[in-house]
Amino acid sequence: xxxxxxxxxxxxxxxxxxxxxxxxxxxxxxxxxxxxxxxxxxxxxxxxxxxxxxxxxxxxxxxxxxxxxxxxxxxxxxxxxxxxxxxxxxxxxxxxxxxxxxxxxxxxxxxxxxxxxxxxxxxxxxxxxxxxxxxxxxxxxxxxxxxxxxxxxxxxxxxxxxxxxxxxxxxxxxxxxxxxxxxxxxxxxxxxxxxxxxxxxxxxxxxxxxxxxxxxxxxxxxxxxxxxxxxxxxxxxxxxxxxxxxxxxxxxxxxxxxxxxxxxxxxxxxxxxxxxxxxxxxxxxxxxxxxxxxxxx
Amino acid sequence: xxxxxxxxxxxxxxxxxxxxxxxxxxxxxxxxxxxxxxxxxxxxxxxxxxxxxxxxxxxxxxxxxxxxxxxxxxxxxxxxxxxxxxxxxxxxxxxxxxxxxxxxxxxxxxxxxxxxxxxxxxxxxxxxxxxxxxxxxxxxxxxxxxxxxxxxxxxxxxxxxxxxxxxxxxxxxxxxxxxxxxxxxxxxxxxxxxxxxxxxxxxxxxxxxxxxxxxxxxxxxxxxxxxxxxxxxxxxxxxxxxxxxxxxxxxxxxxxxxxxxxxxxxxxxxxxxxxxxxxxxxxxxxxxxxxxxxxxxxxxxxxxxxxxxxxxxxxxxxxxxxxxxxxxxxxxxxxxxxxxxxxxxxxxxxxxxxxxxxxxxxxxxxxxxxxxxxxxxxxxxxxxxxxxxxxxxxxxxxxxxxxxxxxxxxxxxxxxxxxxxxxxxxxxxxxxxxxxxxxxxxxxxxxxxxxxxxxxxxxxxxxxxxxxxxxxxxxxxxxxxxxxxxxxxxxxxxxxxxxxxxxxxxxxxxxxxxxxxxxxxxxxxxxxxxxxxxxxxxxxxxxxxxxxxxxxxxxxxxxxxxxxxxxxxxx
Numbered sequence: 073x074x075x076x077x078x079x080x081x082x083x084x085x086x087x088x089x090x091x092x093x094x095x096x097x098x099x100x101x102x103x104x105x106x107x108x109x110x111x112x113x114x115x116x117x118x119x120x121x122x123x124x125x126x127x128x129x130x131x132x133x134x135x136x137x138x139x140x141x142x143x144x145x146x147x148x149x150x151x152x153x154x155x156x157x158x159x160x161x162x163x164x165x166x167x168x169x170x171x172x173x174x175x176x177x178x179x180x181x182x183x184x185x186x187x188x189x190x191x192x193x194x195x196x197x198x199x200x201x202x203x204x205x206x207x208x209x210x211x212x213x214x215x216x217x218x219x220x221x222x223x224x225x226x227x228x229x230x231x232x233x234x235x236x237x238x239x240x241x242x243x244x245x246x247x248x249x250x251x252x253x254x255x256x257x258x259x260x261x262x263x264x265x266x267x268x269x270x271x272x273x274x275x276x277x278x279x280x281x282x283x284x285x286x287x288x289x290x291x292x293x294x295x296x297x298x299x300x301x302x303x304x305x306x307x308x309x310x311x312x313x314x315x316x317x318x319x320x321x322x323x324x325x326x327x328x329x330x331x332x333x334x335x336x337x338x339x340x341x342x343x344x345x346x347x348x349x350x351x352x353x354x355x356x357x358x359x360x361x362x363x364x365x366x367x368x369x
Numbered sequence: 370x371x372x373x374x375x376x377x378x379x380x381x382x383x384x385x386x387x388x389x390x391x392x393x394x395x396x397x398x399x400x401x402x403x404x405x406x407x408x409x410x411x412x413x414x415x416x417x418x419x420x421x422x423x424x425x426x427x428x429x430x431x432x433x434x435x436x437x438x439x440x441x442x443x444x445x446x447x448x449x450x451x452x453x454x455x456x457x458x459x460x461x462x463x464x465x466x467x468x469x470x471x472x473x474x475x476x477x478x479x480x481x482x483x484x485x486x487x488x489x490x491x492x493x494x495x496x497x498x499x500x501x502x503x504x505x506x507x508x509x510x511x512x513x514x515x516x517x518x519x520x521x522x523x524x525x526x527x528x529x530x531x532x533x534x535x536x537x538x539x540x541x542x543x544x545x546x547x548x549x550x551x552x553x554x555x556x557x558x559x560x561x562x563x564x565x566x567x568x569x570x571x572x573x574x575x576x577x578x579x580x581x582x583x584x585x586x587x588x589x590x591x592x593x594x595x596x597x598x599x600x601x602x603x604x605x606x607x608x609x610x611x612x613x614x615x616x617x618x619x620x621x622x623x624x625x626x627x628x629x630x631x632x633x634x635x636x637x638x639x640x641x642x643x644x645x646x647x648x649x650x651x652x653x654x655x656x657x658x659x660x661x662x663x664x665x666x667x668x669x670x671x672x673x674x675x676x677x678x679x680x681x682x683x684x685x686x687x688x689x690x691x692x693x694x695x696x697x698x699x700x701x702x703x704x705x706x707x708x709x710x711x712x713x714x715x716x717x718x719x720x721x722x723x724x725x726x727x728x729x730x731x732x733x734x735x736x737x738x739x740x741x742x743x744x745x746x747x748x749x750x751x752x753x754x755x756x757x758x759x760x761x762x763x764x765x766x767x768x769x770x771x772x773x774x775x776x777x778x779x780x781x782x783x784x785x786x787x788x789x790x791x792x793x794x795x796x797x798x799x800x801x802x803x804x805x806x807x808x809x810x811x812x813x814x815x816x817x818x819x820x821x822x823x824x825x826x827x828x829x830x831x832x833x834x835x836x837x838x839x840x841x842x843x844x845x846x847x848x849x850x851x852x853x854x855x856x857x858x859x860x861x862x863x864x865x866x867x868x869x870x871x872x873x874x875x876x877x878x879x880x881x882x883x884x885x886x887x888x889x890x891x892x893x894x895x896x897x898x899x900x901x902x903x904x905x906x907x908x909x910x911x912x913x914x915x916x917x918x919x920x921x922x923x924x925x926x927x928x929x930x931x932x933x934x935x936x937x938x939x940x
Contacts, residue, residue: 112826115762123762130759137749144745147720152738157660157727165661165726174721175665175714182713186706186752193702193756200758201695241534275529276625278690278765282831286761289690291626292528293619296692309842313765313833315457315522316529318450321836 097149119283119308120300122200126286129196133189140185200285203232203265203299210264211332232265232299239270239277239290239312242319252342257326261335262302270296275317281310281327289314302329409493412898414500415479416796419789421504422472427867428511429463432456434860437820441853443841453837454520455539459510461523462543465639466550467507469781473646474499474557476788477585479796481561483891483898484579486570486906491563499557506549513542522835524636525606527617527628532610540610544603551596558589558596565589570890572909579889579912580663583670584649587677591638591645594681599635602628626691633684641680643777644744645673647784648715651737654791655719657885658734659726665718666912672711672718679708689757690764698757705755712748716741731885732806736787739814743779747772750825765835767845768828774821786813786866793870794884798896799877805869813862819855823848888913 113134117127155165211233235258236247246258260266270279272290280287284300302308305328312323330338399407405417436456439448448456478496482489490496513519517537521530530540565586569578578586605616606628615621617628656663663669685693685701719741728734750772754760763769786809794800827848832839839845883892892915894902910917 113829115759115829116831126758126762129756130753130762133753133756133759137753141745141749144716144720145742148723148738148742151720151723151726152728155659155723155726155728157729162727163660165659165728167662168664168721168725169662170665170668171721175668175718178717179710179714182710186709189752189756190703190706193758197758200761275534276526278833280765280831280833282762286758287690287764288761289692291619291692293625294692296690310831311833311836315454315526315835317534318454318520320454321450321838324840 095149095153116282119281119306120285120302121204122285122300123283125196125199129193129200132192136185136189203267204301206232206265206301207263207303209262209332211261211335232267233261234267234269235260236269237271237279237290239272239279239316239323241274241317242312242323244277244279244312244323244325248339248342250339250343252339252346254342256324257328259328259330259335259338260302261332262305262329264332265299265301267297267299270298276314277312277316277323278314279310279325280313281308281325283308284310284327287313300327302327305329305331409489409497410900411478411482411490411493411496412796414496415475417500418471418475418478418503419796421500421507422468422475423867425463425467425507426472427863429460429468430860430863432460432463434856436460437853437856439837440839440849442850443839443843443846445838448837450837451520454522454835455518457835458519458522458525458539458543462510462519462546464777465523465643466546467503467510469643469777469785470554470639471503471550472785473585473588473643474503474554476581476646476650476785476792477561477588478557480792480891481564481582481585482568483795483894483902484582484889485565485568485573486890486903486909487564487568488902490560491568492560495556495560499553499560502549502553502556506546506553509549510542510546513539519543524632526632527606527609527623527625528619530606530610531618533618541607544607547599547603551600554592555596558592561585561589562593570906570909570914573914576667577909577912577914580652580666580669580673581646581649581889584645584652584673587673588642588646591642591677591680595635595638595642598631602631602635605631626688629688629691630685633687634681636687637684638677638680640776641676643781644784645676647740647781647788648673650784650788650791651719651740653889654733654737654787655722657791657887658729658731658737659723660729660886661722661726662913663718664721664724665714668714669718672714675711676708679704679711683708686755686757686760689760702755702757706752709748709752709755716745716748731790732801732803732810733787733791733885735807735810736783736790739810740780740783740787743775743783743817747775747779750775763828765833766828767824767832767834767848770834771821771824771828774817774824778817778821783813786810789866789870791885792891793873794877794880795891795896795898797874797877798880799873799875800880800884801869801873801877805865805872809862809865809869811862812865813859816855816858816860816862820852820859821855823851823855827852883915886919888915890914893918 115123115127115130117123234249237258238245238247243255244258245253245255247253268279268288270288270290271294272292274292276292277290278287279290279298281300284302285298288296288298290296308327308329310325310327312320312325314320316323398404405413408414408417435448436453439445439453478490481487517539519525519530519535519539519542521535521540521543525540525543528534565578565582605614608614609616609618609623615623617623617625619625652663652669682704683701685697686705689698689701723738750768754763754769754772790801790806827845828834830844830848832843832845832848839849880896882895884896885892890907890909891898893907907914907918
């Protein structure tokens with residue numbers, strides 16, 4: 073009835089094959105363990121201190137996890153191989169119903185592991201959650217309302233730069249201090265702590281630039297906060313992480329870090345562009361009104 | 370059977386005793402398909418549950434394969450975004466509400482009465498109602514294919530699911546599915562509770578109840594505790610959508626966070642609703658094939674209850690990235706950590722059950738032993754996700770997709786397959802093919818790991834979940850291709866088991882009453898069991914009543930034929 077090829081062979085042969093397969097699997101797992109910290113098993117980092125700290129915290133939990141993984145899989149595979157039923161072997165296993173000491177032991181062991189993980193998390197938490205002061209080469213306090221031709225204030229740690237981020241189907245809008253704004257690409261000064269006030273104007277979105285730290289949801293009616301601090305100029309990409317409709321996959325974002333001077337120039341340019349556009353519009357409107365046309369729709 | 374008292378002396382005067390009809394003749398039992406429509410027998414209802422849920426499993430699986438096909442390469446144009454979001458929503462909803470939760474009810478329906486020595490469930494007609502509510506819930510949901518499927522994911526987060534953003538009827542179909550399957554589960558849960566509390570065989574105290582029955586009891590209590598929250602939430606969503614209320618609409622003073630709290634207050638216990646019965650199944654299977662008693666029976670039963678209780682206190686760990694104060698995040702991190710302890714206890718107890726056994730390698734054991742092997746990966750990634758600063762990176766990424774599939778596929782579905790191979794001979798009287806079974810196992814095992822292991826890396830590289838398309842520059846192209854190939858392997862593995870089940874129904878080896886040397890009372894009856902299950906309900910003296918019965922039979926020197934047949938060995 074059953075095709076011969078599918079029919080299992082004699083049990084000893086099968087089990088030997090099986091044990092070979094699992095021993096090979098275990099060896100492969102052990103060989104892979106050192107490369108576990110390679111980038112494909114860890115989150116993105118390198119853009120901002122909070123991303124780096126999350127990465128470190130993650131690696132600690134991964135190390136604990138790998139030990140538990142190897143322990144469980146090792147014992148499981150070894151047990152399956154060692155205690156397989158053999159021809160002529162015992163018909164029944166050892167009739168053990170439990171062992172209180174052992175059971176209390178692994179209960180306490182598991183509890184200790186999670187307590188340790190909790191302690192480690194509390195050690196790392198402040199550095200991940202609380203924005204630090206801006207660096208000496210960052211955008212100085214008060215500068216964001218000044219213009220570029222004024223002398224730069226003395227270097228030193230200063231206040232964070234706050235940018236309002238608004239998620240909309242399907243793009244991000246950034247409002248900088250002083251009235252400038254941009255879409256899709258956020259431009260920020262290096263060595264400056266940037267605090268983001270996240271909200272949304274339609275459905276829930278989620279702000280995520282992996283190299284710049286964790287994600288935070290932008291929820292309509294709420295303001296959520298996150299921060300980053302970029303040390304060197306560069307471009308960091310990310311995208312919306314909360315299903316927000318048919319364009320969700322295309323709701324991408326970029327953060328471009330530039331020197332504080334370039335940042336200020338960018339703000340001026342944005343404002344100037346906006347002003348120019350507004351003036352051009354006003355001009356058009358006047359011309360059309362003069363020509364007797366009704367107001368632009 | 371049918372006893373009718375004939376009215377005698379119908380002409381008697383008014384002073385005499387009036388003739389009285391004691392009982393009408395029993396109507397003949399319906400035959401053919403009508404017997405399935407009208408049945409209140411827990412076994413027939415159980416079979417209908419199995420067939421219906423596995424049909425939904427296959428539909429949900431095809432939806433998953435379509436998504437994997439779209440994601441095989443970057444910038445693919447095979448499926449448009451609206452269809453993809455529909456597939457995301459249908460797949461998740463189908464697998465959770467129409468497969469895993471009700472398939473546990475299928476096992477419970479068929480085996481709880483048999484395992485506790487009862488002749489049926491406490492409320493047979495409510496039992497039939499449970500099934501038909503489920504069936505119509507599925508039909509109502511899938512009818513949305515003919516207008517517009519829901520596109521807001523299985524979580525239907527407001528305000529995306531509000532009428533302003535999802536005006537089509539798909540979300541309404543989803544709401545009706547939640548109501549119908551929710552009622553089905555509630556009615557079923559009350560039935561399980563009543564049955565397990567009141568109808569156990571003489572001698573079966575709480576400490577002698579099979580662990581699978583424990584898990585179904587706790588599954589039922591969890592359903593009763595969690596379902597009202599989602600029922601309320603979807604009703605509020607329905608009135609938001611159609612009757613002008615604004616519970617979740619921020620533009621009118623509503624609160625989108627309220628939806629998430631209500632949803633996850635149900636949604637997280639739901640995870641344990643899906644996994645605990647699978648734990649129960651393998652807690653039955655491992656000792657049988659290790660030829661050893663379960664290690665730490667009381668610890669496993671207590672851990673089940675502890676997981677269920679703690680499972681009610683962890684819901685906001687799905688909301689670590691929402692605007693929520695740190696102290697709340699810390700609470701939910703610690704409560705989620707706490708669950709790791711009873712879960713760890715279970716895993717160690719299963720390992721200790723196999724330890725020093727005489728392990729018989731039959732297909733049910735393969736699937737049952739794979740459960741701890743795979744679930745532990747989901748458990749470890751679960752602890753990582755519980756650390757909320759780490760979750761800020763991992764949340765809503767493919768890492769979470771991988772995690773939940775290790776829990777719900779590596780855990781629940783492998784447990785379900787173990788149960789199917791283990792109990793199929795009891796339900797049909799025939800054994801499933803071992804060769805096909807093992808082929809199916811290895812194909813599924815390799816395919817599953819290929820599909821989901823690399824998804825951790827995709828998420829860590831920055832790939833969010835629920836996207837129909839990704840950029841080729843993200844560095845996730847290889848991961849996605851491997852995942853797609855693996856998913857088709859996994860699909861083939863599932864298909865082999867389906868073919869095996871259909872084929873063995875007629876062609877399988879005749880199983881006899883007790884093909885595996887089982888420990889519990891379902892192996893005491895014939896395969897398939899007679900309508901009334903037990904002519905005489907045996908007295909239970911331990912947690913392994915069948916072992917006692919076999920021993921008694923051996924001592925009395927009789928042939929074991931009528932009670933427990935010798936195990937089918939070798940070949």
